[in-house]
């Protein structure tokens with residue numbers, strides 16, 4: 231049966247008497263048909279109302295083929311039967327959605343007046359709302375002007391008038407968008423003298439009740455501009471959250487809350503500078519560690535050797551000499567720094583490995599050398615993965631015993647273990 235729409239006239243949390251005329255079971259839901267309802271069914275970009283029917287919470291309200299379907303859970307639906315029903319509306323949610331909806335009409339109308347560009351689609355969300363404006367771009371200045379224009383209309387407390395007319399009369403209004411087809415009655419929502427839009431949603435009596443509107447941003451979307459906005463109490467909650475956040479930054483940086491932006495930029499600059507300095511220090515430290523390592527292995531190239539070094543340098547030509555190295559306390563990342571520094575000081579092959587990560591990395595700087603054949607066969611034989619070029623190769627194993635077997639199988643001159651991270 232056709233349900234009488236009582237939702238335009240009832241927006242409070244006061245109990246409302248109606249009758250359940252039909253109860254249907256649909257999967258894990260129960261669908262209720264009422265003789266009249268205060269619950270707005272989702273449509274026209276506005277979400278469905280929430281509330282209760284005889285204390286059972288509504289999950290959804292939909293309009294299908296002229297029927298208004300009230301959905302509740304199948305389990306709780308078992309407690310409901312045909313007969314008298316008490317409906318209670320979630321008035322706070324209704325008020326919020328109504329505020330957002332009237333604000334959307336006002337914003338779309340204001341942007342149209344400012345730019346001549348129409349709103350093509352809209353979405354009222356639980357947290358933020360969007361309109362898609364048929365303009366490839368809207369400047370920051372235009373968006374600020376739109377906010378100001380909306381604020382002027384809010385302060386003027388312009389009446390919102392609902393016109394019900396037959397479809398052939400809808401053309402008498404300067405409509406912002408085309409009316410829906412196949413309707414017996416067209417509902418035109420007018421923000422007096424400002425905006426005329428066919429709409430089935432719920433609306434405020436006047437624009438003053440919007441309170442405030444803020445545009446949160448605009449982005450390009452399918453050749454149009456998607457404008458995100460909030461209105462009413464959502465602006466207060468947003469402002470509160472921003473203020474709290476601003477005060478945290480303000481206290482941490484010891485600047486007034488209005489100057490936190492520049493203070494953060496300065497801090498980021500400083501952090502970048504420090505990061506650069508740390509990188510340089512790390513490189514210098516890695517260079518020092520690399521020299522220690524090569525002294526220990528006695529494989530420093532002659533021009534890098536100290537004059538009091540006892541042993542002759544390892545010859546560069548001929549077969550590649552392989553040394554395995556592991557710093558037990560280091561991450562592979564730190565060993566890579568040392569490896570890169572050491573690579574400049576010797577032409578031997580250095581194979582760094584980490585038991586923490588079951589990884590290895592090899593470096594060589596001997597001219598025309600290609601270290602890949604040293605590793606590839608062994609790697610495959612021991613279930614490892616890896617790759618690289620002629621002078622750098624790295625790989626990993628899933629188990630430590632595979633890494634150990636791999637290292638032991640390398641034809642190397644010496645293991646250069648360093649005892650601690652500090653050495």
Ligand SMILES: [Zn+2]
Nearest residue numbers: 274429430431
């Ligand atoms: Zn609307």
